[in-house]
Amino acid sequence: MKKIGVALIGYGKVGKACGELLLSSEDLALAGIIRRPESRGQSLPEVFHGIPVVSHLHELQEVRCALLCVPPDMTEGMAHEILQMGIPIVECAMLEGQAFRAHKDAIHRAATRHKVPAIVGAGWDPGAISLFRSLFAMLIPNGHTHTSHRSGKNLHHTITVESVPGVKNALCTEQRTPEGRLQRYIYVEIDQEADQDRVIEAIRSDPLFLQEETLVFPVETVTALEEQGQGLMLERRGRVGQIGHQHLLMEARGNVVALTAEVMLSAARAIPTLHTGAYSLNEIPLANLWGDHNEIEE
């Protein structure tokens, strides 16, 4: 199978992560990297040896898609330039709300005019998290979604939890819901021999935590959590008076740059399946983004 040639525009954090993934991809090939003149002289890691580093896309061969990894305010202008050449683009600029919609509309007009597809907001957030938000809203149509971004720095050790039998180590953080209610998030490393459910129940029933809603998450190691800078909590609650107490919660921790790069490559795979115009991830079948992996479903 011939690999799809992909060009990288910008070698910053996301560009580097995309480049590394492209080098190990079985179906996508790194056709080259476009850098600003002031950056082109900088040497790249050894793994990129032999990959062309140029100042313009014209200088590269066999490019079927370009990944835009440049600052958000540069993305639209660059997208226009590349779409004009008849080359599809994937971008992930961190824009939200009205700014995101205006950005998508502008890229849609250019992509339609030049008869090529484009994928916008193909990162972590916007991107993968937009898909989760959409799924949550489909499951609880009448509700409210709240997203909170958290960093490892807000976490602190909690002696109360660490003294619960079966707990090896624990980190705690708290936040206010949009209604002003206090919520505690407790991450616990549980002894292998201990009964996880009992440990969680013991923490929840501690008098110190009874007053507030306390959410307990077992994790393999809290040290890794402290080191990881970024995390996100996505929560959707059904309106009062609706059926039962519908409540969906997703807790995520990881390296946002690496996750964004994964999504950008998935979007590049979907490009050949699209007609002209700009698409957000929600408008593309999941199977086109990463294949039909039925075996993953459990």
Ligand SMILES: NC(=O)c1ccc[n+]([C@@H]2O[C@H](COP(=O)([O-])OP(=O)(O)OC[C@H]3O[C@@H](n4cnc5c(N)ncnc54)[C@H](OP(=O)(O)O)[C@@H]3O)[C@@H](O)[C@H]2O)c1
């Ligand atoms: N959706 C998400 O979840 C998500 C997450 C992270 C980042 N992003 C987006 O990804 C894009 C790249 O982010 P990043 O963290 O990789 O940024 P970064 O580390 O600052 O890298 C941006 C790169 O863009 C190039 N560039 C071109 N024109 C530039 C200019 N005028 N000023 C500065 N750099 C310029 C540079 O590459 P050269 O030196 O090689 O020319 C620079 O290294 C941004 O649009 C950001 O919003 C999205």
